[in-house]
Amino acid sequence: MPPTRRSTARRARQWETRVPTSRLPTIGPPSMTSNNGSRHQTSGTATLIGKGDIRMSALRSTTRNRDHRTRRGGLGVRKTTVAVVAVAAGSLLAACGGSGSSEPTGAKGGTDEAAVSAAQTRLDPYQQAITKISQDVPLTAKPAAGKLVYEIHNNVPVAAQLTEPYEKATAALGWKLKTILMDPTDPQAPSNALKQAVAAGADYIGISAASGEAMSAGLAVTKKAGIPVFLEGGPTATVPEGKKNGLYSNGDHLWIQDATFRLLDEMIVDSKGAGDVLLLSTPDYPALAPLAGNAKKSLAKSCPKCAYQSLDISVPDLIAGSAPQSIVAALRKNSDITYVVAPFDALALGLPEAMKSAGIKGVKLLLGSPDPTQVPGLAKGTFMALAPQPVESVVWANVDQMARYSLGMDLLVDQHALEPYPVWSEKNPPAAGQTDYAGPDDYESQWKALWKIS
Numbered sequence: 079m080p081p082t083r084r085s086t087a088r089r090a091r092q093w094e095t096r097v098p099t100s101r102l103p104t105i106g107p108p109s110m111t112s113n114n115g116s117r118h119q120t121s122g123t124a125t126l127i128g129k130g131d132i133r134m135s136a137l138r139s140t141t142r143n144r145d146h147r148t149r150r151g152g153l154g155v156r157k158t159t160v161a162v163v164a165v166a167a168g169s170l171l172a173a174c175g176g177s178g179s180s181e182p183t184g185a186k187g188g189t190d191e192a193a194v195s196a197a198q199t200r201l202d203p204y205q206q207a208i209t210k211i212s213q214d215v216p217l218t219a220k221p222a223a224g225k226l227v228y229e230i231h232n233n234v235p236v237a238a239q240l241t242e243p244y245e246k247a248t249a250a251l252g253w254k255l256k257t258i259l260m261d262p263t264d265p266q267a268p269s270n271a272l273k274q275a276v277a278a279g280a281d282y283i284g285i286s287a288a289s290g291e292a293m294s295a296g297l298a299v300t301k302k303a304g305i306p307v308f309l310e311g312g313p314t315a316t317v318p319e320g321k322k323n324g325l326y327s328n329g330d331h332l333w334i335q336d337a338t339f340r341l342l343d344e345m346i347v348d349s350k351g352a353g354d355v356l357l358l359s360t361p362d363y364p365a366l367a368p369l370a371g372n373a374k375k376s377l378a379k380s381c382p383k384c385a386y387q388s389l390d391i392s393v394p395d396l397i398a399g400s401a402p403q404s405i406v407a408a409l410r411k412n413s414d415i416t417y418v419v420a421p422f423d424a425l426a427l428g429l430p431e432a433m434k435s436a437g438i439k440g441v442k443l444l445l446g447s448p449d450p451t452q453v454p455g456l457a458k459g460t461f462m463a464l465a466p467q468p469v470e471s472v473v474w475a476n477v478d479q480m481a482r483y484s485l486g487m488d489l490l491v492d493q494h495a496l497e498p499y500p501v502w503s504e505k506n507p508p509a510a511g512q513t514d515y516a517g518p519d520d521y522e523s524q525w526k527a528l529w530k531i532s
Contacts, residue, residue: 180388183374190351193381197346204340204465205506208498211517211524212475213490220530221484223252227477228275230268230285233259240286243473246522250531251481256280265292272296276303282480283307284473289365290316290325297324306483310476313365318491326489327479330472332496334446337465338369338421339376340501341444344463345417346381348442354385355417356408358425362393369421387412396424402432409438417462421446430460450513456502463503471497471517474525481529 229244231237241257248255258274260267268288273296275283283305285293289312300307301324309316310329318325338357345353355377361367370388377386389408391401401424409415418441420426426445433441442462445452455461475497479489500515502508508515518524526532 180370180374183378183386188352188383190381190383193351193383194347196380197343197351201340201343201347201501204499204501205503208500208518210498211471211521212493212497213478213525213528215490216528217481217530218485218487221251221253221481225251225253225281225480225484226279227253227255227480228258228278228280228283229255230258230260230271230275230283230288232262232287234262237286239469240473243470243516244284244477247474247477247525250522250526251477251529266295268292269294269296269299272307273299276300276305280305282483284476284480285309287311287365288316289313290323293325300324306480308476308479308483310472326483327476327491327494329476329479329494330467330497333467333499334365334421335369335372336496337446337467337499337501338373338419341419341421341446341463341465342373342377342380344444344501344503345419345442346384348462349384349417351381352383353381353417354412354414355387355419356405356412356415357386357388358391358405358418358420359388360391360393360396360425366421385414387415391425399428401425402428405429406432406436406438409433409441410436416440417442417444419444419446423447423449423452426452426461430455453502453508453513456504456507463501464508465501466499466515468497468499468515468517468521471521474517474521478525478528 225248227244227248229240231240237259244257245255256278258271260271264270268285269292272283272285272293276299283300285307286309288309290297293307293309293316297307301321306326307324308327308329309318309325310327311333312328312331314328314331314335316325316328316331317323318327320326342355342357345355357370357373359366359370361370370390374386374388377384387408389405391404395401395404405418409418418429420429420443423445426443430443443460444463444465445461446465447467448455448461448464452461453464453466456464475494479491479494482489497517500506500508
């Protein structure tokens with residue numbers, strides 16, 4: 079059973095004091111670089127919070143001038159997820175900039191049967207029952223028991239959903255698990271956490287939503303110690319190079335773009351190849367920075383008669399709860415827009431209500447990584463399509479790579495780049511009462527079978 083999530087009402091009460099990222103463990107901390115080139119940092123220490131658990135706590139903030147450079151935070155994404163950060167982050171992120179939008183592109187008018195047919199073909203695998211996990215190559219032997227795994231993720235309530243599947247997967251192998259929680263406002267937290275795991279005697283380290291830049295100092299330590307690091311949901315630019323950089327995986331890193339493109343396919347089919355779409359993004363999270371541009375290029379090829387526009391929502395706007403107003407303003411400015419695609423759930427928080435209050439009708443919403451409280455909106459007509467991310471199966475896949483490493487096997491990095499997930503719509507709705515997607519019904523049994531565990 080997935081861990082309990084906070085209700086929408088409670089999240090709404092916390093909105094002004096917490097910074098949303100994404101439900102998915104694949105969205106990491108936003109870039110801390112301000113418009114004038116200075117970077118805001120939080121220094122932190124670790125405190126014991128429970129048996130085997132360490133929290134990276136922010137103690138103070140400082141501003142240091144550094145060269146202006148992009149920092150990838152790692153949105154990767156699957157069920158993830160609105161991750162939230164403590165209110166102290168508000169002052170640190172205030173310089174991230176405002177929201178912006180691109181000019182509409184594309185030709186309007188008519189229909190495009192070829193575009194519709196191609197989009198439907200791409201969607202077909204996502205609209206069928208998913209019965210298999212991403213892997214089918216069994217281990218050469220059952221891994222030796224007794225290994226110590228350190229699992230590292232951001233210290234936000236939603237990221238707690240990572241711990242349970244890690245506990246189950248490592249227990250199945252007879253391994254021990256300990257958890258380190260990172261302060262998501264601290265750019266140094268990933269490296270510090272990696273160093274702590276090494277000092278604590280980890281055999282393997284799993285980390286979520288971290289970039290190569292943020293991990294670089296820590297990876298130097300893990301590499302020297304000969305302890306492999308396995309990332310899930312990191313930026314696509316963070317490439318695992320094994321012994322060369324100490325990073326051995328970046329599981330499910332293709333999800334955020336793949337899910338966004340599939341939601342655009344839903345738009346193409348529904349509009350008969352002539353839709354007018356607004357894509358929302360949050361480039362403050364560097365893993366999302368290339369998404370709008372990639373979507374624009376892809377849509378220009380896949381749907382020439384579709385019109386495309388993007389809207390950047392800054393982290394400060396998410397903090398302030400003003401994203402719905404910015405989106406409504408964009409819809410009023412361009413009344414031709416009939417579809418809005420939000421790659422992760424926080425971007426749509428409060429949006430249906432804001433659109434209704436503004437009297438905006440005829441605009442269909444498509445959402446990636448929906449929160450469990452948003453899933454019923456599909457049946458109610460609030461959302462036209464949803465693309466959930468199977469975080470639980472993603473975690474099992476990460477442990478699978480640890481198991482393969484322990485046996486000296488090929489880690490099958492490319493096959494772990496995207497775990498199977500559905501696209502829910504009127505044509506392919508979730509089961510009655512279903513509000514989440516962890517993976518195929520028996521995904522745990524399938525992984526255990528590959529691991530030679532009865």
